[in-house]
Amino acid sequence: MxxxxxxxxxxxxxxxxxxxxxxxxxxxxxxxxxxxxxxxxxxxxxxxxxxxxxxxxxxxxxxxxxxxxxxxxxxxxxxxxxxxxxxxxxxxxxxxxxxxxxxxxxxxxxxxxxxxxxxxxxxxxxxxxxxxxxxxxxxxxxxxxxxxxxxxxxxxxxxxxxxxxLNEQEKQFGPFLSLEKSPIFKKKWQKEQRKLLLALDQIPQSYQSEREQLSKKIEMIKEILDES
The missing domain is CATH 3.40.50.150 (Vaccinia Virus protein VP39)
Incomplete structure (x- = not known):
């Protein structure tokens, strides 16, 4: 064995x-x-x-x-x-x-x-x-x-x-992870934020609902990172 x-x-x-x-x-x-x-x-x-x-x-x-x-x-x-x-x-x-x-x-x-x-x-x-x-x-x-x-x-x-x-923030980031905000947690969401900002640049202005949805998620990430 x-x-x-x-x-x-x-x-x-x-x-x-x-x-x-x-x-x-x-x-x-x-x-x-x-x-x-x-x-x-x-x-x-x-x-x-x-x-x-x-x-x-x-x-x-x-x-x-x-x-x-x-x-x-x-x-x-x-x-x-x-x-x-x-x-x-x-x-x-x-x-x-x-x-x-x-x-x-x-x-x-x-x-x-x-x-x-x-x-x-x-x-x-x-x-x-x-x-x-x-x-x-x-x-x-x-x-x-x-x-x-x-x-x-x-x-x-x-x-x-x-x-x-769970509120929306806790569902997205985790009820415990969002409180701890470990270096790995920050690394993950900083990377995701950069990816979403690049994606937002690629969406035409006429696609308003898609842009709003993406912008909302980017703002959520910004808020959780700013809290740390």
Missing amino acids: EEINLSKRLKEVASLVPVGSKLLDVGSDHAYLPIYLIQQQKIRSAIAGEVVQGPFESALSNVKANHLEGFISVKLANGLDALEITEQVSVITICGMGGRLISSILENGKEKLASITQLILQPNNREEELRNWLVNHQFTIIAEKIIEENGKIYEIMVARPGHSH
Whole structure:
């Protein structure tokens, strides 16, 4: 058995998984995260879900190579179809996908979320859409992280069942990230501001509604950066 060497991004996700959990990892990326968590004796068992045949077979192979067949079940399934309600999973991780796709996965399997105590989500984009979905479906964000790895910036959010409200600024920038305003947070939004200003220059004056929409977002970014 070889200890899995996770990326910085997935190590951060792993650090947020509660000890003793039963995990469903959706889009499991070769089952690296569940294997690591079992090796660290942090979780009791896991389901690794994959929708694509190649990564599914790779996950099976990795679990077998680490002699963890008794702890990790690998399933070829789309999203939360990998989960049977009787399996008593308490935590779901979904990492490395767009925020819109993660929202869609949760929406399509929302009847299976009743027993879930925690969602740990790492969207690659459209984080505000995911936060909006969580709020609209009675989840409250209890923690957020922002990290940089290999020149890319990633946001991670942890949510649990419960009513919450986020204003537009909190949906866009994160209720915790917008308070902390870390150097990585500032770097991300300074880069986004420059990109949007360039895009605004390319939009003809006649496209008034598009210009207004873009200008509004640029102003929101300016306000959050000016507050820091």
